Amino acid sequence: MKKKPSKEEIIKIVAKILKMSPQKIEKIDNYEKMDNWDSLAQLDIISALDKRLNGKIGKIKNITEIKSVKKILSLLKKKSLIA
Amino acid sequence: MIKQEKKVFTPNATTKLLVDSTLKILKKKSDILDLGCGTGYVGLSVAKKIKFKNNYYFSDLSKKAVELCKKNAKKNRIKIYAKVGSMYNPWEEKKFDLIIESISAIAKKVAVISPWYKNGIPCDCGEDGTELVNDVLKVTKKYLKKNGKLIFPIVTLSNKQKILKTANKYFKNVKLIISKDWPLPKSMYSKKKLLERLKKKGLISYKTKYGLILYSSEIYIAY
Numbered sequence: 001m002k003k004k005p006s007k008e009e010i011i012k013i014v015a016k017i018l019k020m021s022p023q024k025i026e027k028i029d030n031y032e033k034m035d036n037w038d039s040l041a042q043l044d045i046i047s048a049l050d051k052r053l054n055g056k057i058g059k060i061k062n063i064t065e066i067k068s069v070k071k072i073l074s075l076l077k078k079k080s081l082i083a
Numbered sequence: 084m085i086k087q088e089k090k091v092f093t094p095n096a097t098t099k100l101l102v103d104s105t106l107k108i109l110k111k112k113s114d115i116l117d118l119g120c121g122t123g124y125v126g127l128s129v130a131k132k133i134k135f136k137n138n139y140y141f142s143d144l145s146k147k148a149v150e151l152c153k154k155n156a157k158k159n160r161i162k163i164y165a166k167v168g169s170m171y172n173p174w175e176e177k178k179f180d181l182i183i184e185s186i187s188a189i190a191k192k193v194a195v196i197s198p199w200y201k202n203g204i205p206c207d208c209g210e211d212g213t214e215l216v217n218d219v220l221k222v223t224k225k226y227l228k229k230n231g232k233l234i235f236p237i238v239t240l241s242n243k244q245k246i247l248k249t250a251n252k253y254f255k256n257v258k259l260i261i262s263k264d265w266p267l268p269k270s271m272y273s274k275k276k277l278l279e280r281l282k283k284k285g286l287i288s289y290k291t292k293y294g295l296i297l298y299s300s301e302i303y304i305a306y
């Protein structure tokens with residue numbers, strides 16, 4: 001079984017999908033304000049994180065309501081899913 | 084650069100999958116028909132990306148669409164033959180190596196609540212979205228050269244099984260090339276009950292994952 005991802009790894013996954021640098025992505029408080037944000041990007045982010053976290057994301061309620069990397073990290077930390 | 088217009092169907096994610104599929108299977112110089120061409124996005128994108136000097140034919144029921152397609156071809160310096168007409172009517176005497184079918188095929192009630200068919204863009208493909216595509220599948224062989232192939236999409240917001248049944252009846256080989264899940268536009272979530280009813284009746288299919296409603300686009304090749 002893969003070890004828990006780091007905060008940096010999670011940021012990298014999101015940044016890659018949104019085609020932005022990890023530094024920039026961290027500063028955005030709501031993806032919906034971005035031009036390249038759409039429901040497909042949202043699905044791609046959730047799917048990629050779910051894959052990395054061995055299907056644990058799918059079980060989190062209201063995961064689709066989370067719209068920033070800060071909130072993703074905070075949630076994953078709360079659920080003890082990141083190192 | 085493919086220009087779009089309000090009254091002509093805007094290329095969407097499924098349209099782009101059609102381009103990718105065509106590029107994947109096109110191995111030699113061919114006569115290619117983009118049936119239900121709209122803006123011409125599929126055929127013109129293929130023309131821009133492929134190295135073979137193919138002959139490109141386009142047709143659509145909408146005069147506006149064909150005019151726009153011609154403009155887009157001119158803008159991109161691609162020589163095309165484009166005609167207005169329903170299904171294969173403009174091509175009675177013609178046969179093609181490859182036909183890319185991109186006509187509407189989603190259930191009528193879904194089309195009404197979707198953002199894809201606004202401004203008078205038609206989607207008269209019946210209660211389960213199969214009418215037009217099934218009509219095309221029934222007669223396509225007549226317009227294919229020997230070893231010719233048809234590429235067609237199935238969006239699961241239609242009766243996928245019914246379309247596949249028709250395809251398998253009229254073609255010896257029907258193979259899936261690409262399949263991709265898409266989240267349903269948020270604007271359609273308020274009609275969840277209608278979607279559930281249609282799903283229960285077998286008119287459409289979709290799945291729910293991560294709290295999102297996901298439908299699929301599947302691109303098939305038939306020969």
